[in-house]
Structure formats: C-alpha cells, structure tokens
Amino acid sequence: MRALAVVALIAALSAAPALAAEKAEIVRASELKDRPFVDATTVQTIAANAPVTVLARQGAWAQVEAGGARGWVRVLNLRLEGAQPHAGGGGGLSSAAALFHTGSSGQTVTTGVKGMGDADIRNATPNLAQLAQLDTLAANPGDARANAVRSGLHETTLPYFKKGKGK
Amino acid sequence: MRRAIAIMLSAALAASPAHAQFGLPGNIAGKVKTAKTVGDALQSFPEPKEIELGRNLAAILLGAAPLVADPAKQRYVSRLGMWLAQHSERPNLPWRFAIVQSADFNAFSTPGGIVLINSGLFERMRSESELAGVLSHEIAHVVAKHHLKALRKQMGAAAITNLSQYGPSGPGGVVGTMTSALINSGKELFIRGLDKDDEYEADRMAVVIAARSGYSPYGFVGALQTLAAIPQDERTTLIYRTHPRPEDRIARLDTAMGAQLDGVTGLVDDLPSFVALRNPPPPAPAAKPAKAPPRKGKRK
Numbered sequence: 001m002r003a004l005a006v007v008a009l010i011a012a013l014s015a016a017p018a019l020a021a022e023k024a025e026i027v028r029a030s031e032l033k034d035r036p037f038v039d040a041t042t043v044q045t046i047a048a049n050a051p052v053t054v055l056a057r058q059g060a061w062a063q064v065e066a067g068g069a070r071g072w073v074r075v076l077n078l079r080l081e082g083a084q085p086h087a088g089g090g091g092g093l094s095s096a097a098a099l100f101h102t103g104s105s106g107q108t109v110t111t112g113v114k115g116m117g118d119a120d121i122r123n124a125t126p127n128l129a130q131l132a133q134l135d136t137l138a139a140n141p142g143d144a145r146a147n148a149v150r151s152g153l154h155e156t157t158l159p160y161f162k163k164g165k166g167k
Numbered sequence: 168m169r170r171a172i173a174i175m176l177s178a179a180l181a182a183s184p185a186h187a188q189f190g191l192p193g194n195i196a197g198k199v200k201t202a203k204t205v206g207d208a209l210q211s212f213p214e215p216k217e218i219e220l221g222r223n224l225a226a227i228l229l230g231a232a233p234l235v236a237d238p239a240k241q242r243y244v245s246r247l248g249m250w251l252a253q254h255s256e257r258p259n260l261p262w263r264f265a266i267v268q269s270a271d272f273n274a275f276s277t278p279g280g281i282v283l284i285n286s287g288l289f290e291r292m293r294s295e296s297e298l299a300g301v302l303s304h305e306i307a308h309v310v311a312k313h314h315l316k317a318l319r320k321q322m323g324a325a326a327i328t329n330l331s332q333y334g335p336s337g338p339g340g341v342v343g344t345m346t347s348a349l350i351n352s353g354k355e356l357f358i359r360g361l362d363k364d365d366e367y368e369a370d371r372m373a374v375v376i377a378a379r380s381g382y383s384p385y386g387f388v389g390a391l392q393t394l395a396a397i398p399q400d401e402r403t404t405l406i407y408r409t410h411p412r413p414e415d416r417i418a419r420l421d422t423a424m425g426a427q428l429d430g431v432t433g434l435v436d437d438l439p440s441f442v443a444l445r446n447p448p449p450p451a452p453a454a455k456p457a458k459a460p461p462r463k464g465k466r467k
Contacts, residue, residue: 031269038429058436059383060429074391075385076421079414083395086418099391109388113286115271115402121357126226126350130233134225134263134281137234137241138247141258148250151440153381154329155254161371 008132022054024064024079036061041070054078210274212315218261220281221314224353225263225281232267233287240444247295248282248302254379255310272394273406275357276305278314291393295441296434299377300387307372313365314356320360322352360409370416371423383434384424424441457466 021106029118035042036058044067046052052064052073079085147157235241248264248455260280267284276282282305284298292298308314319326324349360366370391374384395413397403428434 003291018316025458038426055387057389059434060385060426068244075388076417078392079393080396082398083392084412084414086414113270114265115287116269117283117331117401117405118358120231121227121354124225124227124230124354127230127233128226130229131222131226133234134229134265137245137247137265138261138263139242141249141253144246144249144253150383153250153435153438155381156379156431156433158375158379158428160375162395163368163371163423 002025002031014034019059024052024054024078025081026050026052026073027079027085030073030077032066032069032073033061034071036063036072038146043069046073054080178399183311204423212312214260214279217315218311220349221277221279221281221309224277224314225283225347225351227350228275228277228283228357229460230265232269232283232285232456233374235266235268237265237266240289243440244289244298244302247307251299251303251380251424252306254376255306257310271402271405272397275299276308278306278309280309282306288431292441294386295394296377296382296386297390297393297434299380299382299388300373301390302371302385303376303380304373304387306376307369308361308365310391311365311368311372311415313361313369315360316365317356318352320362321355322348326352352419358405358409366410367416367419370420374420374424374428378431378434379427381434383436384428386436388401388417388420391420409458431455438452 019153026048030046031042031050032044032046034043035041046066047165050066052066055064055070056063059071060074060076062075062078063070063072064078231309234343244266245264249262252260252262253256257280262282264282265284266289268284270287271285272288272291274288282302284305288301289298292301317321332423335388370387373387377387378384391413394406395417399407411419
C-alpha cells in the first residue's frame with residue numbers, strides 16, 4: 001500500500017508541470033553553459049542586465065533562455081523581474097517596469113487571506129488556545145528522521161561560514 | 168548558584184553599552200557553556216525561561232494570525248522543521264513549526280524554538296529546498312538567541328534579567344505571569360525586528376543548516392529572489408522594516424557562501440512530499456513540451 005502511494009506520488013511528480021517560466025535579468029556577465037556544471041561547455045556569454053526567461057532550477061544552476069539560446073547560469077547571477085538591483089550592481093529593470101509589474105511571482109496566490117500588519121500585531125491578544133493547538137502539531141524527532149531517511153535525504157557535517165569570506 | 172551568576176551577569180550587562188558584546192570579564196565568560204560569542208551573557212538566560220518567554224511571544228502572533236486548518240500541511244511543515252532543527256546546535260528544544268493564516272511573505276520565530284510561517288510565504292515556495300531555507304533561517308535566530316539580544320537592547324539589561332526570574336509555569340505549561348510590559352515588548356520586537364546584522368547571520372547559517380539536512384542551499388536564495396520581486400506595498404512594509412533589503416541579503420550571501428557548498432553531493436531541490444502539497448498547483452510552463460526542462464528533485 002505504501003509502495004503504491006509512493007509510485008503514485010512519483011507519477012504525480014513526473015507529470016506535474018514544471019514551475020512557471022519567470023522573467024529575470026542577468027546580474028553580471030555570465031557564461032551560459034550547456035549543462036549545470038562549472039566545467040560544462042560554454043554556449044555563449046550573456047551580458048550584464050540581459051533579459052532571460054528562467055525555465056528550471058537545479059542546485060546552484062538555473063536553466064534559462066536568452067536571446068534564442070538555452071542553457072544554464074548560476075542562480076546567484078539572476079535577478080527576477082520586479083527586483084531592484086543591489087546597490088553595488090548596475091542597471092536593472094526600469095522603475096516603470098517595476099511599477100507596472102504584473103508577473104507571476106507577485107500576489108497571485110493568496111486571495112481571500114489578509115496579511116499581518118503593525119496594527120494586527122499591536123491589537124493582538126495572546127491566544128493560548130491556539131498555542132495549545134500548536135503543541136498538538138509537534139513533530140517527533142524520530143519520525144522526522146525516519147521520514148527523511150525514507151525520502152533519501154543525505155545528512156552531512158558542515159561548519160558555518162565566516163562572515164564575508166567565501167570567494 | 169544560578170541566581171548568583173544571573174546577578175553577576177546583570178551587573179556586568181548594566182555596566183556595558185548596548186552593543187558591547189565582547190567586553191565581559193573572562194571569569195564570567197568562562198561560566199557560559201555554549202557561548203558562540205565570547206561574553207554574550209544572554210547565553211546564560213535559563214533555557215526553561217527562554218522557552219516560556221517564547222511561548223508567550225508566539226501566543227501574541229497566534230492572536231494576530233491563527234493556525235491554518237490543514238492537518239496535512241501542518242504535519243509536513245512540522246516534520247520538515249524538526250528534521251532541520253536536528254542539524255542545528257540546539258536539537259533538543261521543544262521545536263514547533265506551523266503555518267499561520269496571513270497573506271504576506273513573512274515568517275517568525277520566538278525564543279525556545281517556535282517557528283511560524285505565513286500561508287502567503289508557504290504558497291510562494293517553488294520547492295522543498297526553498298521552504299527548508301526559510302525554516303532554517305528562523306531556526307538560526309533561535310539557535311543564536313537573536314530575539315533575546317534584541318529584547319535586551321529594547322527593554323534594557325535589568326528587564327531581561329527580571330524575565331529570567333519569572334515564577335513557575337501555570338497549568339499546561341502556559342504562563343499566567345506575562346506582564347503587559349512584556350506583551351508590549353514582544354509586539355515591538357515583531358514590529359521593529361531583530362538586529363540587521365543578525366538577519367545576515369541567520370541567512371549565512373540557514374544555507375548551512377539546509378545543506379547539512381540534505382537540501383540545496385540555493386533554495387534559500389530562490390526564496391530571497393521571490394521576496395525581492397514582490398512589489399513593495401503595504402503588504403511588504405513589515406518585512407522590509409524588519410529585514411535588510413532582499414537584494415542586499417542575496418549579495419551578502421553570495422559573498423559569504425560563494426561556491427563553497429557546490430561540492431556537497433546528494434543535495435536535493437525538491438521532493439514529492441512538497442509537490443503533493445503545493446497549492447495551488449503551478450501553472451503549465453510556457454516552454455515547448457518537446458524541450459521540457461528536467462523535472463525538479465534530481466540529484467546534482
């Protein structure tokens with residue numbers, strides 16, 4: 001029965017449509033690779049601020065379409081439509097484009113549920129019944145581990161980064 | 168004995184300026200068992216009190232945004248969060264993870280291990296690794312005790328010491344002793360946010376906790392990219408006030424992380440468990456079917 005469910009899930013995953021294509025820009029001049037690896041063949045170089053369409057994400061890499069070519073760039077070299085450039089970066093989508101942004105990454109999925117603003121927090125009364133409800137949702141560490149093992153997750157030991165050093 | 172240490176620490180804190188985290192005498196620092204930052208007296212805040220404080224603060228958030236009534240999603244988030252927390256330095260806290268009804272792209276944590284994510288954030292996640300990154304960011308705040316640090320700055324050293332001397336919990340582990348002053352401080356904490364450098368620190372820790380747990384660290388980058396692309400209006404006011412700009416967070420993370428984790432093998436972007444819960448299902452891709460991109464969840 002469980003095996004069946006897993007098979008059904010995998011089938012659903014395979015059949016699931018990939019995430020919607022997203023419009024983005026290249027943050028800095030980047031090599032477009034034919035595969036998502038640093039030593040893969042470079043298809044072409046994409047100039048900073050060039051528009052691309054993001055088709056998929058895989059680890060450090062995003063599959064994009066740029067000027068008719070398709071390949072992979074580093075995720076960190078992308079800026080999605082509507083985002084402002086980092087202060088240290090150049091260019092960016094025009095403010096008019098940002099102003100009239102209607103892209104899919106915005107507020108399209110939360111209709112009917114209101115947000116939580118300052119006033120909501122200021123006016124809130126502590127809700128102890130909800131806190132008790134939260135306790136009933138607590139996961140067991142053993143269950144979490146068993147589930148992770150079933151899912152094939154790989155644990156690894158890694159130190160935290162030093163501040164500001166990495167390249 | 169504990170009380171004596173608390174008093175000593177309180178005296179030391181009172182004498183030091185708000186930002187001086189490194190100026191405590193060595194004999195006090197020596198008593199701080201788990202201090203990552205030498206001399207951070209908050210490390211000595213008794214853990215049971217920290218948990219109690221966090222539960223009270225979480226009750227405020229739950230008063231503003233109730234839990235989403237979707238047992239499957241709650242079970243999923245709770246289990247994922249617990250798995251991630253097992254890869255932090257404080258695996259044995261009574262961790263709680265849940266989704267609350269709020270349309271904004273935001274998430275909250277409170278001392279002692281309660282993490283609440285908005286439904287509006289959950290629904291914008293592309294993959295399980297993105298959600299893992301966000302949960303890990305909140306776990307990092309708890310592990311590093313960033314809330315206690317912010318409360319101390321806000322309320323003063325004496326007040327935070329008083330918090331640690333609160334009486335025992337009431338029935339059911341719920342504290343009846345929370346003063347209105349504390350409630351107000353908690354509200355201010357959520358409205359004004361944590362120290363901006365602590366946000367950057369939580370970002371750096373988040374990608375590592377996610378990777379330790381088997382998830383691509385780039386999931387968190389994707390979540391920050393989504394946030395950066397959300398038009399700024401009244402719905403993003405709170406997260407923009409309480410956090411550095413997402414563009415700056417991505418740039419700092421890029422600098423700190425670089426390609427350091429790219430050699431870690433076996434990390435996943437997504438899993439069927441998340442795809443099954445993603446709601447609403449993502450729209451069909453614009454790409455031609457013949458050249459469909461590889462599906463998510465492939466190992467690197």
